[in-house]
Amino acid sequence: MPKEKKHIPDAQKQRRKIKEKFSKYSPGKVALQVLGTGAEGAPRSLYVFSDQSRYLFNCGEGTQRLAHEHKMKLAKLEHIFITQPTWANLGGLPGAALTIQDVGVPEITLHGPEGLQEIFIATHRFIVIKDLEIRVVQCNEDTNFEDNVMKVKYVPITRSYDNSTVDLKGENSNGVQEQEDDIDYYAHEHSGRRKSPQIISESSKLLLQQTKAKGVSMAYICQLQPRPGALCLEKCVKFGVPPGPLLGKLKSGEDVTLASGNLVKASDVCDPDDPGPVFIVLECPSEEYLDSLVENEIFSKHQSTATRDEDVAHTVVHFTPQKIMDHPKYKQWIERFTPSTHHLVLNDSNTCMGSAAVHRIQYKLNLLSNDFFPLLGDKGTEIINVESSEPPQPKKIKPGSPSLPIENLSVKSRPTSPSDPKIYTNTLFNYHLRPKKACDRSLELKLVPSQFIEETMTTENFPQVLHEVTQQFAQKQRHMTIRDFPKLLFLGTGSSIPNKTRNTSGMLLEVDENRVIILDCGEGTFGQIIRFYGHDKAYQILSKTKAIYISHLHADHHLGLIGLLQGRRKALQKLNQECEPLYLFAPAQIMWWLDFYDKCFENIEEEFVLVPNGELLLNKHELDESLETKIFEELGMQDVSTCYVRHCPNAFGVCLTQQDGSKITYSGDTMPSENLVELGMNSSLLIHEATMEDELAAEAVVKMHSTTSQAIEVGRRMNAKYTLLTHFSQRYAKLPRFNENFSDNVGIAFDNMLVRLDELPLLPLLYPALKLMFVEYYEELEQKAAKRQMKIEREKQALQNN
Known part of the structure; x- marks a missing residue:
């Protein structure tokens, strides 16, 4: 339910000031972070964060909830990139937009195939966006995006069969006349800042239907902006550079002459310049797209055929379904990259659904009744067994059937082998692109049930109250006839x-x-x-x-x-x-x-x-x-x-x-x-x-x-x-x-x-x-x-x- 957010104008003003301050500098820290792994039932979403701004690649249903749980700083999110306009990629956009609006982001820019803007127009009756400007950029082979963080080239991938004849649907199969719903479902909560609703024109609908028939999937070739090497103060001391303006000149890449007459080159006291690594994000939805992908020569510039080291792709992020990744053509395409290229997989082969909070509260409630609160069937997140300082009370005090032992619930994400360049991940997996390139699993989501239980069992008087309650529960249950349905x-x-x-x-x-x-x-x-x-x-x-x-x-x-x-x-x-x-x-x-x-x-x-x-x-x-x-x-x-x-x-x-x-x-x-x-x-x-x-x-x-x-x-x-x-x-x-x-x-x-x-x-x-x-x-x-x-x-x- 929408609420008046009086803080939003001030938050937006502050955000604009921060953006203006940092817009001239290439950030020193940039990483790829997995939010939604693409596991079945979980969103698929990749967060690119720097110390200045944030970018999101795909926004599946449930992204907003995971961002809230894991305290993603959506206040810095400015751009969302969608590979293909399907619910798996954009089902979380309306909900995420509400959160982005509420934290004071003044404007968000959408990148992807045609139709992203129309999603917001179509949902405007039940998704109230009144303080957030939503821009959609034209994405095709001839356009690019660039800011102080990175440069992005758009690469459309299309179906290989002939779409010259577009089958445009007539009346829907449910027999209801196609008439736009003009009811304001939040009329009882109007505010003066609510925008007038837009209407989707017939020409826009026709364009969307044509885009749907073509089946465009947008790939993104991204390269971080170059960044001068950092000044090493220890090296400056070694070369006798005194504190003062000479340090600034060296940091900016200028050679200097000391009072002693010695020449100190910037390259002597600075780390090597970082030309900016390349990473590619793509989705090949089905076999029909394979030819368009593997025959597109633009990717060869970033594969083993690259003519410059800085053009070689450091990481490729695959939203491609596992069935297609296992296809011989796709495997051959992956093999064209150098052995140094890493392949990050966000698809249905992953198992981590991304939330620890839902398991935490279920483990607690399960102490009361395994019938009402059974442990969750989702076993896709690794479980860590830790000996607690005060073991929880024996399970005999719990009514209902016994729970599965904790050690039987652990399922890890698909392991990688040295011969397999693909990385299958859990939520909060990080790949650092700057300052140092490194795979970081230290924050990956894990469950520690013993901690969840201990948090409750060490609460004063809880074991005694639990025992009394469960005794009453069991006694009353014995005198009841309980049907299954x-x-x-x-x-x-x-x-x-x-x-x-x-x-x-x-x-x-x-x-x-x-x-x-x-x-x-x-x-x-x-x-x-x-x-x-x-x-x-x-x-x-x-x-x-x-x-x-x-x-x-x-x-x-x-x-x-x-x-x-x-x-x-x-x-x-x-x-x-x-x-x-x-x-x-x-x-x-x-x-x-x-x-x-x-x-x-x-x-x-x-x-x-x-x-x-x-x-x-x-x-x-x-x-x-x-x-x-x-x-x-x-x-x-x-x-x-x-x-x-x-x-x-x-x-x-x-x-x-x-x-x-x-x-x-x-x-x-x-x-x-x-x-x-x-x-x-x-x-x-x-x-x-x-x-x-x-x-x-x-x-x-x-x-x-x-x-x-x-x-x-x-x-x-x-x-x-x-x-x-x-x-x-x-x-x-x-x-x-x-x-x-x-x-x-x-x-x-x-x-x-x-x-x-x-x-x-x-x-x-x-x-x-x-x-x-x-x-x-x-x-x-x-x-x-x-x-x-x-x-x-x-x-x-x-x-x-x-």
């Missing part, structure tokens, strides 16, 4: 933008062993599924996914849809199953965005059949009766009904009635809603947003959200058997603030929490241990609340005195 997995429980511990909205409902429905789909939802289940189980889950429900058209609820549709298709293909479309329950207005993306970037409309939410309103279903019956049977549902809720335009709540009559109601984002109470009357479970704590009720009204107590009250009024709270503001990244309204039928959701419907009464038993587990964090929340209350009291007193 329905089962809910929370993929994202935060609001607005992703946080390192809470992703944006998403839930996965396993109706039975053969059917899955996904409720909302924030950025990174596909990655969350891979991370939780691991690849093999994730493919099975995705192959069973029959429907996706989107509650409303704010980005934090649907920006992960395209990636999920593509991930599901890939899973079906890997399992050799027929790629049947799923049902997409969503506001009808989503079709303009999806149709635009399908026509101008990648084919996605074959993956779904739209079922407009507005045609399933409670007691007013407008769907064809035979179609409705078919859909409900395929989903294992007795009924699916919606209602309008109090949020942005076309925001819906939904109630899913199972074959046994049990009801699961999901609010989406909303203020307390009478429609929702009626829709979900007598629900088995209400899943309701609880964005704000009670003391921020006024802010909740402005944002059109609910407080925790308001959400609980909605559940009470609809006579819901159980209420589960989610969609917490990121200020409650670990825990929301509890209050007296949290009864024994109210629970809170966490990312990667798996709960069966019959297990819900167990959740409140964990509250005492949760408060202690995050005691410092919770005390900080209470202190902030107390300060806020004191401020209110002072303001009241001041008004009375006046």
